[in-house]
Amino acid sequence: MKRTDLLSIISPLPPSVGGHIMLEANGKTITATSSNESVSVSLSTTYDDKPFSICPNQEKLKAALIGLTGDVVKLAVGESLTVTAKGQRTVQCASRDSFPKVAGVKGDAVIIDGAGLKQAIMFVRGAAYAGIDKPMIAGVHINGRDVVASNGHSMRLIEIAESLPTVTLPSASAVLLARVIPDGEVAVRADERRIQLSWPSGSVITGLAPVGFPAVYRRLLSDWSGEALSFAADELSRAVSAVSAFTDGKTRPIYINCGKDVTLSCADAVEPLDMVSMKSAPRKILLAGVLLAEMLGAYGKEDVAVTLKPGDTDPLMFKDAAGRMGILLPMRQ
Numbered sequence: 001m002k003r004t005d006l007l008s009i010i011s012p013l014p015p016s017v018g019g020h021i022m023l024e025a026n027g028k029t030i031t032a033t034s035s036n037e038s039v040s041v042s043l044s045t046t047y048d049d050k051p052f053s054i055c056p057n058q059e060k061l062k063a064a065l066i067g068l069t070g071d072v073v074k075l076a077v078g079e080s081l082t083v084t085a086k087g088q089r090t091v092q093c094a095s096r097d098s099f100p101k102v103a104g105v106k107g108d109a110v111i112i113d114g115a116g117l118k119q120a121i122m123f124v125r126g127a128a129y130a131g132i133d134k135p136m137i138a139g140v141h142i143n144g145r146d147v148v149a150s151n152g153h154s155m156r157l158i159e160i161a162e163s164l165p166t167v168t169l170p171s172a173s174a175v176l177l178a179r180v181i182p183d184g185e186v187a188v189r190a191d192e193r194r195i196q197l198s199w200p201s202g203s204v205i206t207g208l209a210p211v212g213f214p215a216v217y218r219r220l221l222s223d224w225s226g227e228a229l230s231f232a233a234d235e236l237s238r239a240v241s242a243v244s245a246f247t248d249g250k251t252r253p254i255y256i257n258c259g260k261d262v263t264l265s266c267a268d269a270v271e272p273l274d275m276v277s278m279k280s281a282p283r284k285i286l287l288a289g290v291l292l293a294e295m296l297g298a299y300g301k302e303d304v305a306v307t308l309k310p311g312d313t314d315p316l317m318f319k320d321a322a323g324r325m326g327i328l329l330p331m332r333q
Contacts, residue, residue, distance in 0.1 A: 001047050003073045003085060006030070007065040009043035009202075012180045013058065020055040020094040023081070027051050029201075033099075034058065039173055039206040040102040041180060052077040055099050056091040064089035102205055105189040105196035112162040114199065115183035120147035121169075122178050123324055124156040126294050128171045140174040141213030142167050148217055154291050155327045156298060157221060165190040168209040177204060221325055224317055226309040227280050229262070233299035233320075236273070236306075240296065243269045244289035252289035253331055258282060258308060283312045286331045295326050 013021060013034035022033040030047035033040065054077050061081065065073070070085035081091040121140055128149035129137045140149045143166045148157040167190055169177070180202065187198045196205045244252040246269040257263045259282035264271045285308070296304070299320055307317035312333070318326035 001030070001045075001049070001073060001075075002071060003065055003068060004071075005045045006073060007062070009045050010058075010062050010065060012043065013041055014039055014176055016058050017100055018094060018098065019058055020099065021058045021061070022053070022055055022096070022099050023061075024053045025049065025051050035100045035102055038170065039176060039204065040100075041176070041202070041204050043180065043202040045201065049075070053096060054081055055094045055096050056081045057093070060089075060091045064091055104198075104203075105191055105194050105205060107189045107191060109187035109189050109198075110162060110164055112160070112164065112186050112188055113183075114181045114186040114197075116160045116162075117147070117186070118178050118181055118183070120158045120160050121174050123147075123158050123298055124149040125171065125174055125178065126298055127151055127154050127156040127326075128174070130171055135209065136212075136214055138168075139171050139209045140169045142169065143213070146218075148213065150213075150217065153288065153329050154295055155217060155220065156295070157217065157325045159323060164188060165195075166212065167195050168213055169195070169206065170209050173204075173206040176206070180204060220315070220327055221317075224307055224319075226307045226314070226317070227278060228305045228307045229278075230303055230305050231273070232301065233296045233304045234301045236304075237293055237296040239264050239271045239273060240289055240293050243271050244293065245269075247289060251291070251331070252293075253286055254289040254292070256285045256287060256308075258285065278308075280308070280310065284333075285312050285316070286333045287316070287328065288331055291328055295328055298326070299324065 009032045016034035017036045024031050025047050029044045031042055031044040033042040064083045068085040068087050074084045076082040080093050083089045124140055124147055128140055129151040137150050137152060142164050144163045145159045181197055182199050189196045194205055194207055243254050243264045243266055247266045255265045257265055258278045262273045302320045304318055304320045313330055316328045
């Protein structure tokens with residue numbers, strides 16, 4: 001089989017329990033499965049050789065496929081797995097009985113567009129709280145069509161086309177899903193503890209975070225009153241980076257100075273935002289430059305409308321043509 005085809009189902013797998021994965025062939029396909037205490041992932045590709053089932057060392061098999069040269073590899077299965085191309089590698093294996101068996105999630109499936117969910121997770125994941133002391137906002141929350149994440153200072157939300165059960169994905173599981181789910185149809189099943197996403201060449205079963213996301217998030221995103229200014233996200237991000245370079249500290253605090261002209265500033269730098277003027281009362285808004293840069297980075301090069309509310313402690317609201325929404329809270333002055 002092609003070396004790159006086998007590598008394509010080995011490389012995305014998360015670390016497996018005991019350092020060994022399950023590798024199974026049925027004469028038509030070959031499936032690699034990784035399983036640990038939080039997630040089980042199976043990925044398949046075509047394979048028209050003899051059936052087998054074996055548990056090779058995960059890192060050694062990956063190293064063998066990366067290190068060997070040649071387009072085609074041959075697999076010889078015994079007590080160990082021998083991988084041959086222009087060179088040869090022998091990968092030690094564990095007993096198949098030691099590999100954990102994970103039951104699938106039962107219930108009716110919701111069929112979704114994998115590309116839509118993947119793009120949604122990639123947009124919101126940077127705002128997800130990564131610590132362990134605020135379980136109410138940890139991870140990526142899915143509620144119907146909403147996919148949302150927050151770290152307590154910023155929040156991002158996007159709607160997907162299909163409605164899903166209300167679940168909260170641990171951040172690591174959300175990142176994994178964005179990496180492995182395909183662009184086509186994906187079947188989703190969920191219960192109180194786990195969620196399973198399946199497609200013809202793979203599946204992911206992951207545990208869920210035990211605490212739900214606060215329902216208040218929708219109220220925060222319901223009021224878009226204020227003055228909206230339109231920017232190319234990458235150009236505004238460039239200005240933020242230019243000013244933040246002259247600040248210190250973990251958050252890189254900068255001001256948005258709103259008046260006839262709008263500028264970004266800190267003690268040692270001022271950057272005008274060209275072609276921007278405000279009709280509302282002048283004010284200064286103090287923001288964490290790091291969080292502002294992260295928010296703008298999520299929008300890439302798209303035009304984004306930034307809504308500035310009347311008060312200097314009111315949140316900044318972000319929205320693009322695709323409906324991707326964000327909130328950024330100012331810092332205390």
